[in-house]
Amino acid sequence: MNAHPAHAVPAPPDPLEHFLDEFVPGDDLVAYLDGNSLGRPLLATVESVPHFVRDNWGGRLIRGWDEGWLTRAEELGDRIGAACLGAAAGQTIVADSTTVLIFKLLRASIDARPGRDELLIMRDEFPTDRFIVERLADDHGLTIRWIDAPADAGVTPGLIAQHTSERTIAALISGVSYRSGWWADMAAVTETVQAHGALMIWDCSHAVGSVPLALDAWGVDMAVGCSYKYLNGGPGAPAWAYVAERHHHRFRNPIPGWLGAREPFAMTTAYSPAPGIRRLVSGTPPIVGMLPLADMLSLIERAGIAAIREKSVALTSYAIALIDDLIPDAHLASPRDPERRGGHITVDHPHARRAVEQLWGEGVIPDFRHPSGVRIGLSPLSTSFAEVDRGVRALAQALA
Template sequence: MTTTAVPPTPEHLDPAPRDAADPLAAHRGHFLSGEGVVAYLDGNSLGRPLARTLDRYPAFVREQWGGRLIRGWDEGWLGRAEELGDRIGAACLGAASGQTIVADSTTVLIFKLLRAAIAARPGRDELVIARDEFPTDRFIVERLAEDHGLTVRWLDTAHDGGATPELLAEAVSERTIAALLGGVAYRSAWFAPMREITAVVQAHGALVIWDCSHAVGSVPLELDAWGVDMAVGCSYKYLNGGPGAPAWAYVATRHLPELRNPIPGWLGAAQPFSMTEGFEPAPGIRRLVSGTPPITAMVPLADMLDEIEQAGMAAVRTKSVALTAYAIALVDALIPDAALASPRDDERRGGHLTVDHPNAARAVQRLWAEGVIPDFRHPSGVRIGLSPLSTSFAEVERGIRALAAALAD
């Protein structure tokens, strides 16, 4: 194979001074780097594991599961979902305790919250969602609309953007039950003005459910201060909980008394061990729980929360903006025929970016074989996810240079 020559990186884009000045540089050594990986540019799909989790799992099996057996439930496991939920809320969501819980998958939690919203707004018959929202979100909205005789109002967002107050003002009315929106758009990385959008939707008496899967751990969120109704997100991207890690959900305190869990389970009951007839929900966020919480799967998530709490989300966001801005500058310099499908405005950009190019699909296949791992998004997007605590500027430079060569070939 003949590789097309890529121009040298301009001197002002040298990664070395950036890495030398990085106040979060020490965190990079806490993560496993991956076998044969030259540049990992997919942290927004699956975060790297922490090295200390290698020791924590055997210790958990030996000391807690194996040592305490069934006694572990009374000695902390039963409250683990709420404990970790509170930690996510405090470190990443700007949420006071008692409003966030770890449970289920993102898909199941979106269904639960949206179905609960339908029950909480009788007499209304419309749901709002972006046409380019993540497939799971769209599929659930369409199925619930079909099952309950509702109408879907579709938002047409900009290719390099996402939901805006203006778009919501045109779509929401007194018929709206809820809007399901991405806090950071999965494709473009548009960081929505969540406070302003929430206010627009609530002015019509409707609810907002924010899917924060690409936002949590990458951008600072202030769900309480912004008056958010409900939110949900996965924990295997910037929270590094591992493949299939349990998701989390946030419900503002004011909505908890009326929250009707559409999948009632014994651990969401007020007295789960009384085994009584009829379901009486727990008084707080635990009413959203259905089945037994995945205690073993929560181990890596707890480790990553240690890391985020130590670094602080303000510092994480500063590093994230610097990484994505650096990646954009490299794309501009080394891949001039590519089109940026993400915001150039730092304030409106999340922790990843998408580059459109007609050779994207073939390029990503080649790059994976070379140990450079970005993400392909149909039909022509290369998505570059940069996890601030585990990614160096040198890694970004190596990855973009390899991407430039692959796209040119």
């Protein structure tokens, strides 16, 4: 590795710097470069959770359901839709885990497209997505059309067109690839899939809160995402799902539960789905688990997704410039074009696994991705440019 003077690559200005102080500082952190796996908690959450336990749960007890808890999942869904998804009210709800919601959306899609027998997914898609597609295909006698893309890229309209036909039920694709950070042209891919009468389902786990989405304008059918990455909901936080209003009347929840029923408290009647997005709900909403997510949405609403995206591009561009300068023998396995790059990048190097293990012990926290990737996740509201500088310099030393 060549010797380089400190700060050979100048950091850009940071108009969102004042948000950094709103997060809980880590005791031994030198650089946290994994915000796209688990977002940092807010200082506000340190106060809101015990306040809820003491005053709302402890003080109001079961009366809390009638005083706002029953509608919390829809209200929070509407906030996610407005701040992050470009979605009008009444189409997004918080419920279950990402895994369960993906299953629900895919299973409902199979019902909605009788006579078709193919599902589309990337061969390098996130494991959960692949596992669910494989199980549903096996259960229903369907064929999987596997889509291959370069390791440093992802799906394109041309690529998806090669695999879509009148047999296609639905395509399940990540809006931002979990490994490369490739941000798909979601509008064009959606249009290509729908041209054959198929449904487009986007997994937005690595996109929501990081890139501006316009699900309504793009005509997306369904979307899903976790809330513990850029939405900072905490480990195991409840996920969210979006179903376009035009599909509500025929959406059939494969896991019917009491709170998704038209009359939840009519305990002796047969199941009849609730109107609107609430029909996607199965069981009792995770009220406590929504608290950190609500706190982070307040920050996102204040900052605005456009400003968040602008800093995200600056952060990843700065990291790439440092890597080019300090780690010339590494391979950037992510798009250099910021228009196609989400909020994280992956660097391939034969010493990646060993380097990440070493860095974690030093308080520098990137992420290892098999077989040779160091993934650097940069959450715009909680990551500073100085942190990126420290982290990439430490990575260069560890890889050397």
